[in-house]
Amino acid sequence: MSNSKPIGFFDSGVGGTSIWKEVMQLLPRENSIYLSDSKNAPYGEKPIEEIIALSKKNTEKLIAMGCKIIVVACNTATTNAIRILRDTYPLPIIGIEPAIKPAALNSRTKSIGILATKGTLSSKLFSKTSELYSEDINIIEVVGNGLVRLIEQGKQNSAEIKELLFELLKPMLDAKIDYLVLGCSHYPYLVPVLKEILPAEVTIIDSGEAVARQTKKVLLEHELMNNEDHKPKHLLFSNADSKVLAKLVAAEENNLEVSYLDF
Numbered sequence: 001m002s003n004s005k006p007i008g009f010f011d012s013g014v015g016g017t018s019i020w021k022e023v024m025q026l027l028p029r030e031n032s033i034y035l036s037d038s039k040n041a042p043y044g045e046k047p048i049e050e051i052i053a054l055s056k057k058n059t060e061k062l063i064a065m066g067c068k069i070i071v072v073a074c075n076t077a078t079t080n081a082i083r084i085l086r087d088t089y090p091l092p093i094i095g096i097e098p099a100i101k102p103a104a105l106n107s108r109t110k111s112i113g114i115l116a117t118k119g120t121l122s123s124k125l126f127s128k129t130s131e132l133y134s135e136d137i138n139i140i141e142v143v144g145n146g147l148v149r150l151i152e153q154g155k156q157n158s159a160e161i162k163e164l165l166f167e168l169l170k171p172m173l174d175a176k177i178d179y180l181v182l183g184c185s186h187y188p189y190l191v192p193v194l195k196e197i198l199p200a201e202v203t204i205i206d207s208g209e210a211v212a213r214q215t216k217k218v219l220l221e222h223e224l225m226n227n228e229d230h231k232p233k234h235l236l237f238s239n240a241d242s243k244v245l246a247k248l249v250a251a252e253e254n255n256l257e258v259s260y261l262d263f
Contacts, residue, residue: 003068003223003224003225003226003227003228004031004226004228005031005066005067005068006030006031006032006033006065006066006067006068006233006235007023007027007030007031007032007033007067007068007069007070007071007215007219008032008033008034008035008059008062008063008065008067008069008070008071009023009032009033009034009035009062009070009071009073010034010035010036010037010055010058010059010061010062010070010072010073010074010077011034011035011036011037011073011074011077011185011186012037012038012040012041012042012043012044012054012074012076012077012148013036013037013038013041013042013148013151013152013186014036014038014151014152014186014238014244014245014248015073015074015148015151015184015185015186015187015188015189016034016036016073016074016185016186017034017036017073017236017245017248017249018073018185018186018188018189018206018208019071019073019096019185019207019208019211019212020032020034020071020073020236020249021208021249022208022209022211022212023071023211023212023215024232024234025212026212026213026215026216027212027215027216027219027225027226028232029225029226029227029228029229029230029232030219030225030226030232031226031232031233031234032232032233032234032235033062033065033067033234033235033236033237034073034234034235034236034237035058035061035062035237035239035261035263036236036237036238036239036240036242036245037054037058037239037263038152038238038239038240038241038244038245039239039240040054041148041149041152041240042076042117042148042149042152042186043074043076043077043117043119044076044116044117044118044119044120044143044148044184045117045118045119046119048080048119048123051076051077051080051081051119052080052081052084054077055072055074055077055080055081055084055085056081056084056085056088057263058077058263059085059088059089059093060089061263063089063091067091068091068224069091069092069093069094069215069218069219069222069224070085070089070091070092070093070094071093071094071096071211071215072085072093072094072095072096073096073185073211074096074185075096075097075098075116075117075120075183075184075185075207076117076119076120076123076184077095078095078096078097078125079095079097079119079120079123079124079125079126080119080123080125082095082125083125092218092222092224094211094214094215094218096185096207096211097125097126097129097207098114098116098120098126098129098181098182098183098207099181099205099206099207099210100112100114100129100130100132100133100139100181101129101132101133102205103179103180103181103203103205104133104134104137104139105133106179106203107137107177107178107179108178109176109177109178110136110137110138111137111138111140111175111176111177111178112137112138112139112140112177112178112179112180112181113139113140113141113142113169113172113175113177113179113180113181114130114139114140114141114142114180114181114183115142115144115168115169115172115180115181115182115183115184115187116141116142116143116144116181116182116183116184117143117144117148117183117184118143118145120183120184121141121143121183126183138175140171140172140175140177142168142169142171142172144168144184144187145168146164147161147164147165147168147184147186147187147190148184148186150164151186151189151190152186152240152244153244154243154244154247156189156190156193157192157193161190161193162193162196162197165190165193165194165197166197169194169197169198173198173199177202178201178202178203179202179203179204179205180194180198180202180203180204180205181205181206182204182205182206182207185206185207185208187206188206188208189248191204231255232255233255233257234255234256234257235257235259236249236256236257236258236259237258237259237260237261237263238258238259238260238261239260239261239262239263240260241260242258242259242260245258246258
């Protein structure tokens with residue numbers, strides 16, 4: 001397998017670009033293809049059978065496009081479909097889970113908040129992870145209803161989303177959390193607004209950096225690192241309006257193309 005082949009990413013929309021950015025920052029020589037399945041966003045409100053079917057569709061598209069490894073840049077797809085994807089397809093597949101472990105181990109107030117989609121919070125994988133670290137920790141789980149749709153519309157800094165976040169975070173503030181775990185790859189784009197709402201002593205964590213480290217580890221293990229000294233090529237596709245996707249990655253450079261693709 002050629003090491004110059006791209007790393008594939010998919011998410012239920014534009015949010016997974018928060019993961020894509022972390023991976024590309026750590027692995028600046030790698031080429032990439034990103035699929036934003038905005039047409040079907042959000043996955044978090046869909047039945048598990050549909051989440052699995054969409055995850056397989058995206059994976060098969062990335063394989064057909066020549067990807068050497070796939071990053072499932074979606075919490076809901078990971079927690080509901082990662083095992084099936086790994087059992088079905090021959091290439092390495094990396095998932096993303098809410099960073100409960102570091103929050104639980106480092107919490108001083110013994111109270112942490114998890115903001116995630118319904119699909120993630122109701123999954124077996126999430127429940128298993130949560131049980132491992134919740135023995136002496138108060139975990140406040142909140143479903144971020146409406147957040148993904150607003151981010152998909154480019155409204156992550158709007159008054160509307162700020163008002164919604166105030167409402168969603170109230171149980172966490174009442175419980176005196178000192179860590180907020182972002183359990184959806186869309187949510188890192190809300191950090192500026194979250195910092196306005198939360199007390200300064202609350203640490204916000206997501207899974208982006210951990211996923212980037214794991215991607216590098218797997219590439220090394222499978223001898224798939226791209227060591228060519230060249231400018232990488234990044235192709236980002238949306239099956240809906242690609243304007244929001246283009247805006248979120250506008251600050252990035254290095255041969256980046258954003259366009260519409262029907263998949």
